[in-house]
Structures are given as C-alpha cells and as structure tokens.
Amino acid sequence: MSPRAACRLEALGFENVYDYELGKADWKAAGLPLEGTAVAYQTVADATRPDVPTCSPDELIGEVRERVLATGWSDCIVVDCEGLVVGRLRQAAWDLDDSTVVIDAMQSGPTTVRPDGLLDALVQRMDRRPMPLVVVTTPQGRLVGVVLREEAKRLLAGEPPEMVWAECAGCPGQWRPNHAT
Amino acid sequence: MPRAVSRAGLQRLIAEEDAQIVDVLPQQEYSESHIPAAVNIPLKDLTADTAAMLRRDKPVVVY
Numbered sequence: 530m531s532p533r534a535a536c537r538l539e540a541l542g543f544e545n546v547y548d549y550e551l552g553k554a555d556w557k558a559a560g561l562p563l564e565g566t567a568v569a570y571q572t573v574a575d576a577t578r579p580d581v582p583t584c585s586p587d588e589l590i591g592e593v594r595e596r597v598l599a600t601g602w603s604d605c606i607v608v609d610c611e612g613l614v615v616g617r618l619r620q621a622a623w624d625l626d627d628s629t630v631v632i633d634a635m636q637s638g639p640t641t642v643r644p645d646g647l648l649d650a651l652v653q654r655m656d657r658r659p660m661p662l663v664v665v666t667t668p669q670g671r672l673v674g675v676v677l678r679e680e681a682k683r684l685l686a687g688e689p690p691e692m693v694w695a696e697c698a699g700c701p702g703q704w705r706p707n708h709a710t
Numbered sequence: 711m712p713r714a715v716s717r718a719g720l721q722r723l724i725a726e727e728d729a730q731i732v733d734v735l736p737q738q739e740y741s742e743s744h745i746p747a748a749v750n751i752p753l754k755d756l757t758a759d760t761a762a763m764l765r766r767d768k769p770v771v772v773y
Contacts, residue, residue: 531772534772535712536712538732543761545768546712548773550714553773557743563745566743
C-alpha cells in the first residue's frame, strides 16, 4: 500500500518522498511508542523475551547444548546469518549425539507471530494448541524473541514479571530476577 | 522514484529534517495505532486536495 502512496505523491509533484514499507510493526518491534486508541492493549511485544538463546543451522548439538543449558533455557532458536528464523531446537534435541548437526535436529519453520498482535489473543491460541512457547519475528522473519505462555498470562493478569530487563551504563542489558515480586 | 527508508533512516529524517509522516492505512487502523506525529491520509483518499496539507519543502515519509 505504501509504495503506491509514495508513487502517487511523486506524481503530485512531491520531490522528497520516502517509503517506510515495514511500517508500524517494525516500529513497534523496536520498542518504540505508538499512539492511538488501541495502544493501551497489551501486545505480543510487551511479553517478548529477547534473551532466548540462538544458534546457527550448521553448528553441532555438542557445541550448542552446553551454551543453551547454561542460560537456563530448554529451547534454542535457529537463525541464519541474517537473523532470519529457520527452526527451533526443543529439549529433546539435547539427548542426541554431540556430532548431530543442528539442521538435522531442528523443527523447521516453527510457528511465528508478529510483535504488534494482541497478547490476549495469542495466549488463547497458545492455550488451545497447546504451545508453551512461540517465536516472535518481524514481518520479514527476523527474530525478535519468544513469548512464554505462563509469563504472558501473568502479565495479562497484572502480576509483576518474575524477570525484568536491567540495563547499566557501559554494559549490555540482561534479564534479572524482579525483586519487587 | 520513491526511496525506501529503514527505521533508523526514518528517525534521522524526523530528527534532522523535520520529516512529515503519513499513515496511508484506513482511518480505523490509524485511530487504533500510529507512529507519533503521523497524519492520516488513507491511500484511497490521497489526491492533490488531501496532499495539500503536506509541505513540499520537507521530506514526506509514507507507511
């Protein structure tokens, strides 16, 4: 839709026209604010955990297992060199031989959702399937993070999260226990 | 030919060139959520008359 609008503006004589084709979803995915009547509703982005571990399809299970389990996660999202989601390693993969290549052990094409979707609708879907975890990507398929069903439910119930994203000067952010809980 | 712009590029255009942002989605979708400071001109209504609200000396970014 926006490419047509940009072309139309140029046809109307505007000379400095840009097309932000990724639009609101991309803006929201970056954690930037939106305005409007529905902004108060919680979206998938509000419950997205960006700290999920990742690996590449050509790594070996033996290399990935230790790294992932040390983080406390049981799943690992498989991304290519451009950050596009290509698969997901579930807990069962850790029982495979060390020499197994990730691409042979992963679930290809996992279900993904966009950050700007409504969170309560997603949680209902996750309950029906059932899915304890769902992968969040940009519209182009780039990894944003994951939503954990139980965490999302707590957020919808207005309960404080167990973990919070903490930043400090000069160091990258990280998830830490929320001492307010 | 309109140029594609990334999120970072859009933020730079807003900060440095006072870019005008135009949400071309239907009015209902705009009302529900839009990028701050964006004006709404739905694609179906984009004509010389409605575009007259935009300045020609500033960049225009559509999404």
